[in-house]
Amino acid sequence: MxxxxxxxxxxxxxLEPVVExxxxxxxxxxxxxxxxxxxxxxxxxxxRIGTSFxxxxxxxxxxxxxxxxxxxxxxDGGYMVINDTxxxxxxxxxxxxxxxxxxxxLEVDDYCGLQLHPRDTGGALLEINQTGEGGPLDGDYHPAGxxxxxxxxxxxxxxxxxxxxxxxxxxALAKRWGEILDRPVEEGSDGLRIALDNAxxxxxxxxxxxxxxxxxxxxxxxxxxxxxxxxxQRELPVMDDCVVVCGVRFYLK
Numbered sequence: 001m002x003x004x005x006x007x008x009x010x011x012x013x014x015l016e017p018v019v020e021x022x023x024x025x026x027x028x029x030x031x032x033x034x035x036x037x038x039x040x041x042x043x044x045x046x047x048r049i050g051t052s053f054x055x056x057x058x059x060x061x062x063x064x065x066x067x068x069x070x071x072x073x074x075x076d077g078g079y080m081v082i083n084d085t086x087x088x089x090x091x092x093x094x095x096x097x098x099x100x101x102x103x104x105x106l107e108v109d110d111y112c113g114l115q116l117h118p119r120d121t122g123g124a125l126l127e128i129n130q131t132g133e134g135g136p137l138d139g140d141y142h143p144a145g146x147x148x149x150x151x152x153x154x155x156x157x158x159x160x161x162x163x164x165x166x167x168x169x170x171x172a173l174a175k176r177w178g179e180i181l182d183r184p185v186e187e188g189s190d191g192l193r194i195a196l197d198n199a200x201x202x203x204x205x206x207x208x209x210x211x212x213x214x215x216x217x218x219x220x221x222x223x224x225x226x227x228x229x230x231x232x233q234r235e236l237p238v239m240d241d242c243v244v245v246c247g248v249r250f251y252l253k
Contacts (some may be wrong), residue, residue: 001048001087002134003181003198007046007053007143008163008217009067009080009125012082015058018076018246019045022054025230025245026219028121028156032145036108042066043253046144048151049219050159051137052199053144055080056246076213077247081126083181083196086134088112098179111142121180123165123173123203137198143195156227157219161253162199164191166206173212204208216242216249224252 012018023027031053032046041061045055059067059081069079085091092114095102100120106113106129108181113129131142137249138149167173174192178185183194185203192203206212228238237244242251 001085002197003083003089003128004051004083004137004197005081005163005182005201006141006213007055007080007082008078008128008160009055009057009081009082010067010077010214010248012058012076012246013046013070015043015056015140018056018058019047019235021236021245022047022056023108024234025227025236025243026250027154028054028157029151031148031151032143034143034145040064040066044129044196046148048144048148049135049157052160053141053148054160054217055082055143073210073213073247075247077210078124078163078217080127081123081165081214082127082143083135084129084131086130088114088128088130091128094180094182100180102227106110119130122176123167123212126177126180131191139242142158148213156223157221159220160199162202162218163214164204164218164249165213166204166208166210166215167212167240168206170203170205177201177203210247214248216251218253220249227252 004009028047030045031048042057044057046055100118104115110132116126127187142180174185186193193202229239231243242249
């Protein structure tokens with residue numbers, strides 16, 4: 001049974017400016033827009049990086065959970081950590097064992113997913129899903145649409161290698177996520193870590209005044225300086241080890 005980091009979701013007040021920033025900075029394309037998210041008062045876009053995806057959602061109605069999240073965290077930023085598996089039944093049983101409520105069950109054709117209640121997880125919204133019986137990373141993945149493999153891969157950003165969760169108490173958050181995901185917490189040079197089958201989750205102190213949340217994304221890149229220059233041209237923040245798009249730190253590895 002595997003558990004893989006497949007999709008990281010960002011939330012923005014306005015969708016298209018963020019999508020254009022991501023496309024321009026990382027040389028990536030929109031591979032899918034899901035009309036089904038209108039049910040949640042949202043519109044979205046998924047962009048491919050290797051065999052993983054960055055999703056951006058934005059409210060199109062009043063009173064959405066995403067809109068409240070924007071207000072609580074003070075603007076655009078990270079929103080969800082989405083993993084896929086080949087045995088969703090195991091994870092549903094696991095949530096009962098560790099006392100995590102299922103906020104929403106997702107079912108479309110051969111796809112099913114569990115969105116976990118954020119008050120029981122902390123840190124960020126956490127989802128685990130399954131497409132069919134599971135399969136290779138370059139196979140079907142329902143949230144990215146039926147034709148994601150035909151989208152052009154980036155020559156600059158080649159893969160998502162990790163996600164950074166920030167918290168006022170990163171040790172407690174890492175312990176809770178380790179319990180939920182049934183994975184050990186390890187001490188790394190860049191903070192506490194949980195290893196997934198294709199990536200890692202890092203847990204660090206919140207130092208930007210925005211509290212708990214998905215604060216950063218680790219990217220494998222072929223040309224970090226070209227990405228920095230693209231950010232400068234769009235007047236986006238550039239730091240020594242990362243660039244900032246949609247209020248999220250993208251670490252260039």
